[in-house]
Amino acid sequence: MPFIAPAIAAIGAAATGIASFVGGLGIVGQALLGIGLNFAVSALRGDQKQEPVSGTQLQVQYGADRPREVAVGLVAVAGHDVYTNTYGASNKYMQKVFVLSDFPVTALTRIAVNGEWRAINWGNVEGRGAQVTGFEKDVLRIRFYDGRHTALQAAEFGEHGLVGSSNPAGRWTADHVGKATSFVVVNARFDDEEMASLPQFLFEFQGAPLYDVRKDTTAGGAGAQRWNDVATWEYSENPIVQAYNYERGFFANGQLLVGKGVPVADLPAAPWMSAANVCDESTPTRSLRYRAGALFSTSDGVTHSDNLAPVLEACSGGLFYLVDGDHPIVGANQPVVATLTDDDIIVGSPRQFRAKRSRSDLVNTVFGTYNSPDDLWAATSYDPRSSAPALAADRERHAKALNFGAVFVASQASDLAEAALRRARYQASETVIVRPRWIVLEPGDWISLASARYGTRTYQVVGRSLGALNANGARNVTLTLDEVGNGIYDSSVVIPERPPRISPGFPVRLSTLQGFxxxxxxxxxxxxxxxxxxxxxxxxxxxxxxxxxxxxxxxxxxxxxxxxxxxxxxxxxxxxxxxxxxxxxxxxxxxxxxxxxxxxxxxxxxxxxxxxxDLAAELADLQEDIQEILRFGPESLARFEELLEGLAATIATTNVVQHSEAENANASLIEERTTRATETEALARRTDGVVAELTDVATLATGTATVVETMEGRVTLTEEGLAVAAERQEIVESRIDSVEGVNLGQANALNSLSTSVTQQGNSITAQANLISGVQATVGEVSAQGLFSTQVVAGGSGGSVRLALLARVTAGSGYTQTGIFLDITNGVGTVLIDANRFIITDGANPNVFPFVVQGGIVKLAIARFQQLISDNGKMLIDGSGGTISIYD
Missing domain, CATH: 2.60.40.10 (Immunoglobulins)
Structure with a gap:
């Protein structure tokens, strides 16, 4: 891979020829960041542009044309892939070089391999490097360069080194040192079981050693650190220390790599020391109040504000640009440095007061993410923060996201979100013009302003300017103030909520029926x-x-x-x-x-x-339901007779598969098989039967015994949809016919099962029927017994109809009795069809206590409490023993 060598050469030249991000912005450029900028609060207000600058780089970078990055604090990156080499028998070994930072770093803490954290055994080092644990075989080792080296390790010239194993030779030479650049050499040995392919890596490491002005005796601190001696610097997760180093800039051989390059004279030590000390304070849940890890980048479009924002958000901090230089402020309650009253305000000068933010600026819920090391440094949600009093006052949820790109501790992220939320609930702001003596106030100061009209409030000075000579005098001071309070970082303090402004009411227009x-x-x-x-x-x-x-x-x-x-x-x-x-x-x-x-x-x-x-009307309506149920009996009998009539046609159309015949007798086995399949129909039918026939030679009367079984299944496609039907019928018949063919006597028994499912558009209807009947006929007298059941489901519901029916026909008249069970439209009915209905206990055959005959109910003996006539004008009280008649 000859294209790799130029990239490595670029690493070697990093200390001497790196074109850097532009250094100090100067007075005008610095002013662009704004006086009194608090990054966390600005993000909630929507003022701060959120750039993808954070403490993680989870995607591998490729190519030589990439921005410089300097890592500070604890971070994790997939690295910049600058070199790949295979060597050994069958290219069994592979080397990869990943750049971590374009500035020295402090330590490599651990490595994730294919999404699983692995420890590095620095005590087990050989030619291929330190062993990466967690594998059964020795398949992965690494060598680490922290960027403070001046030459390659001796191992690089051995059998498994970058120089010693370069393939072909000369791809990596002793000149490819990578001074001031931190990188990792990965050596993988391919193994079918544990290393069949090169895995994905994520490197967690401690970023650049940093200069801490608190530890420099010559700068007013106490310690041996010196700005011009990087060897004295130490690793730090303090956000203010990280911001201070960015302000002064990261240099290599006099070249500014990343940062502003602000002169030390413009960074007064006292406020930076004070702010850093606050970050190092302990809290009930953490040993350090504020920690951060970030990648300062020179990518196109990334400004100094973009680089500083994640770090300053990690401490709820901001920067103020004052006459004597840049001042940091950190997330902690500040002392009140001055108390002003109405007497300090210039009489007659314009004064602007706003007690409450606009609805677009209201925030009562904060949510977002932080970088979770336990989740491979993925952006993970912290516990969202919400204020019940604020929700009640705002009358609706106003939620905004606050993502912490440089925070890797969950409790810290939650505390920062809580502080930002509470800071936003101090809603008052003022712009006042005060007397010249208050020129001593500086942006960032907390003051108290007692006003007879607006009350006493604590404010932070976020803007200050001097006025020209006018009718009110010269050098008057205009102060821009935002309300603050101890409740920002002390949850025990109750922040007073102000009810929202309510616009004048509009005429009430009904949207529904009231008092219904x-x-x-x-x-x-x-x-x-x-x-x-x-x-x-x-x-x-x-x-x-x-x-x-x-x-x-x-x-x-x-x-x-x-x-x-x-x-x-x-x-x-x-x-x-x-x-x-x-x-x-x-x-x-x-x-x-x-x-x-x-x-x-x-x-x-x-x-x-x-x-x-009333009873008459109810019975009249009931009559229609009864007639509907009663119709089911004759319909079932008609179906029964229809099936019997089909017997002869079935026998005539079936094939005789076996036949025996004598002079006056014959016997046959009949059989039929039919199948058919077309684009619109599928049919299968089977019929089996036996027929035995014998003629009496004396009377010439013929007796016939028949048994037939038929099964059929059919599926039909129509314009409305599918129609599916299945039937099974069993019929037995015995009969005697005269020589003239007149039926002298006949007995039949039938059992029929049928089912169907039909589709019409989106509507499905399913139906099943059962008919079991017997019939005996001699001359004009016929007796029939029938049991029939029909069930239907689909459409608007389901129904069940069952009939147990007996009928005797003589000539044109018949006598019928039956019991009907019916469920239709959710109503269950039991109906008895009889000339005479009797209930008896059977113990005394001479007593029939309940009889219905000729449409009249007859009671032999009854006990009752009340009897009421249909018109309600007569009442018989069985309990009281009275009869009452009303006009």
Whole structure:
């Protein structure tokens, strides 16, 4: 791979010829960051542009044309792949070189191989490097260069080194040192069981050693660190220390690699030391309050603000650019440095006060992600933070994301989100003009302002300017103030919530029916018949845009079938009766119709059970149901006789497969097999039977015995859809015919099973039938016994109909009795069809306590509590022993 050598040469020249990101922005460029910038709060307000600058780089980078990156704090990267080499017998070994950072780093802590963390055994080092644990065989080793080296390790010139094993020789030479660049050499030995292919890597390491001004005696601190001696620097996860180093810049051989290059004179040590000390404080859940890990980048479009934002967000911090230089501020409550009153404000000067943020700036819920080392440094959600008092005050959720690209501790991310949320709940702001003596106030200071009109509040100075000479004097100071308080970082402090501004009310327009109720009642038709009804009521409507009231109702167990009734808007009640049946549960709801039309909705449903109607009307309606059930008996008998008549046709069309014949007798076995398959039909049918026939030579009467079994299955495709049917029939018949062919006597028994499923569009109907019957006929007298069942499912529900029927026919008349069981439309019925219906206990054959005969109920003996006449005018009280008659 000859194209790799130029890339490695570029690494070797990093210390002497790297074109860097532009250094200091100068006074104007620095001002672009804004006075009083707090990155976390700005992100919540939507002011801060969120760039993909963070402490992770999970995708491998390729090619020589890539931005410089300097890692600080604890970070993880997949690395920059700059070299690949295979060597050994059958190219059994592979070398890879991954650049971690374009600046020295402190330590390589662990490595993830194919998504699983592995430790590095630095005590087991040989020619291929330190052993990566977790494998049964010695298949993976690494060598680590922290960037502070001046030459290649001796191992690189051995059998498994970059120089010693380069293939072909000379691809990697002693000149490819990679000074000031931290990188890892991976050596993999291919093995069919554990290393069949090169795995994916993720390297976790401690970033650059950093200069800490607190540890430099010559800068006002205490320690041996010196800015001009990198060897004295130490690894640090302190966000302010990281930001300080970025401000001064990262250099190699006098060249600025990354950072601003701000002179030390513009970075006063005292505020930087103070802010760094706050980051190193402990909390109840952490030994260090704020920690960070980031990759400072020179990628196109990435500004100094983009690089600093993740680090300063990690400590809820910001930068203020003052006359004496750049000042940091960190997430902690600040002391109040001054107290102002109305007397300090220039009388007659313009004053702007806002007690509450606009709705677009409100935040009451914060969520987001941090970099989780346990999850391979993936962006992982921290516990979202929300404020119940804020939600109540805002009357709706205002959620914003706050992603921490340089935070790798979950509790820290949650605390930062909580602080940012609480900071946003201090909502007041002011712009005031005060007397010249307050020129001493600086952006970032916390002050107290007591106002007779607006109350006493604590503010942070976020802007300051001097005024020109005018009628109010010269050098007056304009202060821009944002409300703050100790509640930002102290959750025990209650932040007062201010109710939102409520706009003047608009006319109330109804969107549903108010005060809707319903109850059971009755109505009387023209014939004087009492029918069930439901009375509905609602509140008086004074909305002039309402045209009408609509009531919708349905059987509670059949919501698909709904009825609507419309009433005038001026009414407050109405009666619905259409389609109602007695003693049935109905659900009702109401709404309004408006002009001009607008969205409306139905009121809460009301459930009502209808009353009964008078007995005569109820029996009249019941008569139709009874006739419908009774029709099932004759229909079943007709089907029974139809099947019997089909016997002769079946025998005539089947094949005789075996036949025996004598002078006056014959016997046959019959059989038929039919199959057919077309584009619109599939059919299979089988018929088996026996026929035996014998003639009496004396009387010439013929006796015939027949048994036939038929099975058929059919599937048909029609324009409406599929029709599927299956049938099985068993028929036995015995008969005697005269010499003239007149039937003298016949007995039949039949058992028929049939099923069908039909499809019509999206509707499916399934039906099954069973008929079992016997019949005996001599002359004009016929006796029949039948059991028939029909079940149907589909459409709007299901039904079951069963008949146990007996009939004797003599001439043109017949006598019939039967029991019918029926379930239709959710109503179960037991119907007995008889001339005489008797109930007896069988113990006393002389006593029949309950008899129905000739349509009259006869009771031999009965006990009752009350008997009421149909018109309600006569009452017999069986308990009290009275008879009452009313006019």
């Amino acid at each position: 109720i319903a109850y059971a009642s009755q109505v009387t038709n023209a014939a004087g018949r009492a029918l069930p009804a439901i009375t509905v009521q609602w509140d008086l409507i004074d909305d002039v845009t309402v045209d009408a009231v609509v009531i919708e109702y349905w059987k509670s167990d059949d919501p698909a079938r709904r009825i609507q009734a419309t009433f005038d808007r001026a009414s407050v009640s109405g009666v619905v009766a259409e389609g109602l049946v007695p003693r049935t549960s109905y659900t009702l709801q109401g709404t309004v119709v408006t002009n001009p039309p607008r969205n409306t909705f139905f009121s809460a449903p009301q459930i009502v059970t209808t009353l009964t109607e």
